[in-house]
Amino acid sequence: MSLKIDATRGKPNAEQVALCNEMLNTPLENYIAEDGTDVRNYGGNDGLPEMKRIFAELLDVNANEVIVGGNSSLNIMFDFIANMIYCGHWNPSRAKFICPAPGYDRHFSVCEYFGIKMLTVPMTPTGPDMNAVEELARDPEVVGIWCVPVFSNPQGYVYSDETVRRLAAMPAAHPHFKIMWDNAYPVHNFIGERPALLNILQECRKHDYEDRPVMFTSFSKISVAGAGIVCLAAAGETLATIRKRISMQTIGPDKINQLRHARFFKNADSVIAHMKKHAEILRPKFECVFESFEKNFAGTGATFSKPNGGYFVSVETPPGCAKRVRELCKNAGVLITKAGATFPYSNDPTDTNLRFAPTFLSMDELKQALEVFCQAIKTAAT
Amino acid sequence: MSLKIDATRGKPNAEQVALCNEMLNTPLENYIAEDGTDVRNYGGNDGLPEMKRIFAELLDVNANEVIVGGNSSLNIMFDFIANMIYCGHWNPSRAKFICPAPGYDRHFSVCEYFGIKMLTVPMTPTGPDMNAVEELARDPEVVGIWCVPVFSNPQGYVYSDETVRRLAAMPAAHPHFKIMWDNAYPVHNFIGERPALLNILQECRKHDYEDRPVMFTSFSKISVAGAGIVCLAAAGETLATIRKRISMQTIGPDKINQLRHARFFKNADSVIAHMKKHAEILRPKFECVFESFEKNFAGTGATFSKPNGGYFVSVETPPGCAKRVRELCKNAGVLITKAGATFPYSNDPTDTNLRFAPTFLSMDELKQALEVFCQAIKTAAT
Numbered sequence: 001m002s003l004k005i006d007a008t009r010g011k012p013n014a015e016q017v018a019l020c021n022e023m024l025n026t027p028l029e030n031y032i033a034e035d036g037t038d039v040r041n042y043g044g045n046d047g048l049p050e051m052k053r054i055f056a057e058l059l060d061v062n063a064n065e066v067i068v069g070g071n072s073s074l075n076i077m078f079d080f081i082a083n084m085i086y087c088g089h090w091n092p093s094r095a096k097f098i099c100p101a102p103g104y105d106r107h108f109s110v111c112e113y114f115g116i117k118m119l120t121v122p123m124t125p126t127g128p129d130m131n132a133v134e135e136l137a138r139d140p141e142v143v144g145i146w147c148v149p150v151f152s153n154p155q156g157y158v159y160s161d162e163t164v165r166r167l168a169a170m171p172a173a174h175p176h177f178k179i180m181w182d183n184a185y186p187v188h189n190f191i192g193e194r195p196a197l198l199n200i201l202q203e204c205r206k207h208d209y210e211d212r213p214v215m216f217t218s219f220s221k222i223s224v225a226g227a228g229i230v231c232l233a234a235a236g237e238t239l240a241t242i243r244k245r246i247s248m249q250t251i252g253p254d255k256i257n258q259l260r261h262a263r264f265f266k267n268a269d270s271v272i273a274h275m276k277k278h279a280e281i282l283r284p285k286f287e288c289v290f291e292s293f294e295k296n297f298a299g300t301g302a303t304f305s306k307p308n309g310g311y312f313v314s315v316e317t318p319p320g321c322a323k324r325v326r327e328l329c330k331n332a333g334v335l336i337t338k339a340g341a342t343f344p345y346s347n348d349p350t351d352t353n354l355r356f357a358p359t360f361l362s363m364d365e366l367k368q369a370l371e372v373f374c375q376a377i378k379t380a381a382t
Numbered sequence: 383m384s385l386k387i388d389a390t391r392g393k394p395n396a397e398q399v400a401l402c403n404e405m406l407n408t409p410l411e412n413y414i415a416e417d418g419t420d421v422r423n424y425g426g427n428d429g430l431p432e433m434k435r436i437f438a439e440l441l442d443v444n445a446n447e448v449i450v451g452g453n454s455s456l457n458i459m460f461d462f463i464a465n466m467i468y469c470g471h472w473n474p475s476r477a478k479f480i481c482p483a484p485g486y487d488r489h490f491s492v493c494e495y496f497g498i499k500m501l502t503v504p505m506t507p508t509g510p511d512m513n514a515v516e517e518l519a520r521d522p523e524v525v526g527i528w529c530v531p532v533f534s535n536p537q538g539y540v541y542s543d544e545t546v547r548r549l550a551a552m553p554a555a556h557p558h559f560k561i562m563w564d565n566a567y568p569v570h571n572f573i574g575e576r577p578a579l580l581n582i583l584q585e586c587r588k589h590d591y592e593d594r595p596v597m598f599t600s601f602s603k604i605s606v607a608g609a610g611i612v613c614l615a616a617a618g619e620t621l622a623t624i625r626k627r628i629s630m631q632t633i634g635p636d637k638i639n640q641l642r643h644a645r646f647f648k649n650a651d652s653v654i655a656h657m658k659k660h661a662e663i664l665r666p667k668f669e670c671v672f673e674s675f676e677k678n679f680a681g682t683g684a685t686f687s688k689p690n691g692g693y694f695v696s697v698e699t700p701p702g703c704a705k706r707v708r709e710l711c712k713n714a715g716v717l718i719t720k721a722g723a724t725f726p727y728s729n730d731p732t733d734t735n736l737r738f739a740p741t742f743l744s745m746d747e748l749k750q751a752l753e754v755f756c757q758a759i760k761t762a763a764t
Contacts, residue, residue: 031403039609041399220424251602
């Protein structure tokens with residue numbers, strides 16, 4: 001088979017991005033935001049009130065704890081870490097970060113860019129191994145942890161209430177320990193209802209740690225991946241420090257795109273209703289993956305996660321097989337994410353984890369990709 | 383008079399931003415860029431080819447030397463400096479920057495944020511005092527210079543060919559000396575034709591310094607201030623280092639706004655044609671300022687710049703009067719930029735420079751503001 005199929009990244013497909021053509025192409029009847037701001041001019045660097053309100057509803061925080069950004073949540077996470085270093089809170093030559101793995105490769109490359117040492121802890125179906133996390137947080141050089149609390153990348157796990165409570169309550173030796181709460185998929189369920197998630201900020205407040213969490217979310221996989229709207233939410237000194245940096249750094253985010261989003265999406269309920277359309281498109285693809293894996297993995301020793309939302313299926317091959325599976329797929333023209341990419345320093349100690357991204361493919365491509373992938377699993381396992 | 387007039391910032395007025403309503407509200411017939419990219423999806427972090435081409439024409443560089451950004455040129459300048467520090471090229475605890483003054487206050491606050499020491503050199507009608515610049519560049523701790531080469535903020539001066547040649551040719555002791563070439567007003571002439579400016583990158587290449595300049599420009603005052611498109615252009619190692627950071631930092635800029643801009647503006651000639659509409663709106667305002675200052679400054683000792691473009695008129699009061707003039711204006715309800723803001727550390731040694739920003743005001747407001755301002759000049763001078 002001479003295929004050319006790319007299943008490496010969590011990209012929405014053409015049908016999904018077309019769901020927002022109306023938002024992009026409806027003329028704006030006027031350019032004035034709720035607070036009287038002409039969105040075409042300068043002014044305002046933390047977002048329009050109507051867009052803050054939607055984010056506040058989605059993240060269950062107060063609107064004044066939200067700072068609206070541009071179109072890339074990675075960018076505001078990167079900037080947040082840069083700022084922690086510049087304001088002297090973190091010393092990059094000594095700082096260490098807790099990285100639940102398998103995890104999101106782009107989180108890890110941000111740490112690498114800044115020279116922050118990464119400490120791997122195992123992911124479990126209820127979140128990171130909290131015994132390991134609590135132990136590491138006692139190290140005064142450990143400055144933070146990466147978390148994707150809902151439909152974690154790549155396994156699609158959702159943090160349990162106990163995990164959130166322990167993250168909020170645990171002592172941390174570093175005075176500026178931060179939880180990077182990358183809530184990338186809060187409404188991205190394709191099976192069943194939106195999963196419940198305990199509010200990390202409220203939990204932290206109970207223990208006088210309101211400075212600890214920084215929450216991020218994004219419309220990239222709600223509206224359009226190339227031009228969504230992102231935000232962060234935080235409190236206390238954490239929020240104040242970010243505001244200070246932003247006032248030096250930028251003349252403010254694109255307010256026209258914010259107004260388009262706010263007028264199209266209106267509120268969290270209507271966002272959730274819109275996400276049902278995404279679910280209709282994605283569910284058959286994931287079900288096709290699950291069915292194929294169930295049938296073909298039998299007897300190979302390979303296992304897979306079966307998420308109710310998010311963008312990936314995570315596969316565990318027998319030990320020492322992940323690189324080989326990826327190689328076999330590549331030779332047949334099916335690209336999957338590099339083996340190891342889901343671990344800090346691309347170091348998967350048992351060479352078992354693979355991330356499969358079905359969303360961007362057409363049904364036909366997906367079926368071909370699955371045929372190749374499952375055959376590769378069987379061959380490598382043998 | 384109980385006025386409430388804000389002439390502090392270089393903001394376009396409502397009539398100017400309305401010139402691009404058509405761009406904002408014309409439905410996109412399709413979402414595919416010249417290179418086949420679906421602008422609604424992920425992918426591409428240095429810009430659409432059609433947008434790069436427009437910038438390349440405006441800055442007279444190759445399209446592959448352009449990286450297209452979001453909507454804030456301040457943001458990409460800030461990031462460039464952050465990157466120079468992170469990659470170890472600049473040591474912020476020792477780095478010094480040459481700051482021609484009067485200059486742009488937001489350049490100075492970026493340096494302050496990073497703890498970079500600022501060294502003031504005088505501005506002249508042909509650019510910074512080049513004898514002073516050449517002398518400072520011999521200091522191995524001096525890492526760069528801020529330049530607004532066309533219609534400098536606030537005086538509206540244009541760098542002469544000799545200034546550009548000397549900046550390109552001068553020896554610099556620091557191996558990573560950079561010229562921050564903030565070409566914010568390249569097509570923003572409201573009187574006469576677009577001013578000629580020697581190409582800094584080409585000049586630097588003649589002396590084997592292609593890594594030296596980083597050029598920035600922006601559509602914020604061409605299309606809409608709240609949602610323009612910005613870019614940087616550079617070469618050699620400078621460009622490579624920026625590309626590397628961007629790949630870690632972001633999933634890429636908003637490509638939909640790029641496509642809107644590229645389809646509306648098409649090429650540099652059509653940008654220049656569009657700017658004639660801005661000129662028609664701005665010229666009467668600046669002429670009104672010039673006429674008022676000419677009439678009222680006589681005998682006060684105050685002088686002013688008379689630019690053919692840009693967003694400001696710079697005023698030199700008699701020594702020790704600038705703060706007093708600003709105070710008098712404020713008491714009458716007319717806000718102008720803080721005295722001193724045009725100097726590093728807000729330190730105008732003779733307390734003489736004031737920046738007047740007429741663009742945002744209606745003709746009526748402008749006339750009232752001028753009456754107050756000129757009276758304040760007379761009072762303070764007396």
